[in-house]
Amino acid sequence: MGFNASILTLYPDMFPGHLEYSMAGRAIERGDLNIEAINIRNYALDKHHTVDDTPSGGGAGMVLKADVLARAIDALPDDNRPRLLMSPRGETLTQQRVRELSSGEGVVIVCGRFEGVDQRVIDGRELEEVSIGDYILSGGEPAALTLLDAITRLLPGVMGNVESGTYESFENNLLEHPHYTRPQEFEGQMIPEVLLSGNHKLIADWRHKRSMELTTKRRPDLLTRINDKKDQK
Numbered sequence: 001m002g003f004n005a006s007i008l009t010l011y012p013d014m015f016p017g018h019l020e021y022s023m024a025g026r027a028i029e030r031g032d033l034n035i036e037a038i039n040i041r042n043y044a045l046d047k048h049h050t051v052d053d054t055p056s057g058g059g060a061g062m063v064l065k066a067d068v069l070a071r072a073i074d075a076l077p078d079d080n081r082p083r084l085l086m087s088p089r090g091e092t093l094t095q096q097r098v099r100e101l102s103s104g105e106g107v108v109i110v111c112g113r114f115e116g117v118d119q120r121v122i123d124g125r126e127l128e129e130v131s132i133g134d135y136i137l138s139g140g141e142p143a144a145l146t147l148l149d150a151i152t153r154l155l156p157g158v159m160g161n162v163e164s165g166t167y168e169s170f171e172n173n174l175l176e177h178p179h180y181t182r183p184q185e186f187e188g189q190m191i192p193e194v195l196l197s198g199n200h201k202l203i204a205d206w207r208h209k210r211s212m213e214l215t216t217k218r219r220p221d222l223l224t225r226i227n228d229k230k231d232q233k
């Protein structure tokens with residue numbers, strides 16, 4: 001079966017983009033990941049295939065037309081996949097949401113362009129707005145590729161070392177510990193000795209401690225999330 005992503009975009013050639021490479025590329029080859037990019041412009045009915053118009057009320061830029069986008073959405077199979085709209089106004093993507101999405105059958109992703117899309121199609125088709133961070137891209141496509149990248153590495157069978165998924169940054173609301181590899185000495189800096197000790201318990205303790213230190217220093221907000229979770233239990 002595989003995970004089915006349908007992307008609605010004005011630039012279908014941007015897909016699968018970088019997902020053609022490495023782990024995601026192999027997932028596509030195996031059929032574990034299917035990416036279908038659909039050109040929204042195909043659903044514009046007028047002679048010039050118009051997809052945008054000037055904002056009602058005035059102002060700069062153009063707005064993606066509700067009727068055209070709605071037709072593109074309605075042409076999709078009627079299934080239960082979440083319908084997402086990449087949008088800086090959405091809730092910021094988290095590893096937890098990525099994990100939820102990756103455990104489903106797929107996603108529909110609408111990529112905005114210009115000033116954005118007509119509000120009535122967001123409401124009428126119940127699109128969930130998803131942001132990838134507090135900055136503005138010129139279009140939803142790189143955001144969609146980012147989301148799909150994060151989803152893909154969690155799909156069953158995609159990541160070579162299954163364990164490596166569960167200790168990454170954010171998985172436990174902690175930033176990951178530092179990594180080292182040979183040579184033992186680099187420009188006078190040594191690999192921390194405990195990592196060469198072969199004592200798994202000591203190594204795990206050391207890593208956890210470094211994780212806590214890093215998180216406390218750089219992202220104390222993540223620690224608050226752990227405590228909130230504990231409180232809910």
Ligand code: SAH
Pocket residue numbers: 085086087088089110111112113114115116117130131132133134135136137138139140141143
């Ligand atoms: N005028 C809008 C920004 C439009 S940017 C505003 O101020 O909210 C054009 C398109 O790029 C958006 O419709 C969205 O699909 C995409 N986009 C821009 N920044 C994004 C972000 N941080 N996350 C997800 N999508 C983004």
